[in-house]
Structures are given as structure tokens and as C-alpha cells.
Amino acid sequence: MASKISVVLRPVKSIVVRFCPFESNVESTRKFLGCINHKKIQATNRNCEVTADVRHDGSEPLVDVMFADGERLIMKGANLTTIEMLTALRSRCNAKELQEEQKSKKKSP
Numbered sequence: 001m002a003s004k005i006s007v008v009l010r011p012v013k014s015i016v017v018r019f020c021p022f023e024s025n026v027e028s029t030r031k032f033l034g035c036i037n038h039k040k041i042q043a044t045n046r047n048c049e050v051t052a053d054v055r056h057d058g059s060e061p062l063v064d065v066m067f068a069d070g071e072r073l074i075m076k077g078a079n080l081t082t083i084e085m086l087t088a089l090r091s092r093c094n095a096k097e098l099q100e101e102q103k104s105k106k107k108s109p
Contacts, residue, residue, distance in 0.1 A: 005035075005083065005090060009041060009042075009044045009048045011069070011096035012068070014049040016053055016066075017050070020058055025061060025078040025079075029082075029085075032085045063077055067096060073092055
């Protein structure tokens, strides 16, 4: 299932997963947090700070990803599945990796 999706966190600076555990729509966000904390994914970037912000205020589940270049990816987990969130993060990380490779190729002729 969700664990089959491999994510490389190299371009990611930090991830904040925010949710109220007493709401009914937080299951996919909690599972996303579990997947991101897996040792294989964490090994792709030891400097990536993963924070769980658990609140009791009825707020909607949210994943806030900050990339090293300052760009942010905000995913509202209420209407997303774990796989959708992991896939979105993976595609954004892959795009950033590709941009970095292209920049390094241009610098060295």
C-alpha cells in the first residue's frame, strides 16, 4: 500500500504534520506521518526535520512541507488519501532533484 511508494527527501528541509486526533478525517494524515517516519525514507535525508503538531482544537489535518529552496507544499489531508499525499510529495521531490541535476550539468561543461 502506502509503504510501497518510495520518497527521497533530499530536497526537503522540514515537514510539519498538524492534526486534531479527535476528528474523523485524520486517518490518512496520521498514516502519512507514519510513512514519512519510516527509517528508509528518513535515511534519504537525515537533516530533514519531521514534526508532529497534535492539537485539540478541531483544526483540519494539514501537511506543510518546506523545501531547501524556500518553496512550500501544503496538503490538506481531510480529502486526500495517504497514497495521494505521498505521491504528491514524491513527484515534487523528483522534480526538484531533476532541476538540481540540470543546474549542475549547466555549470560543468
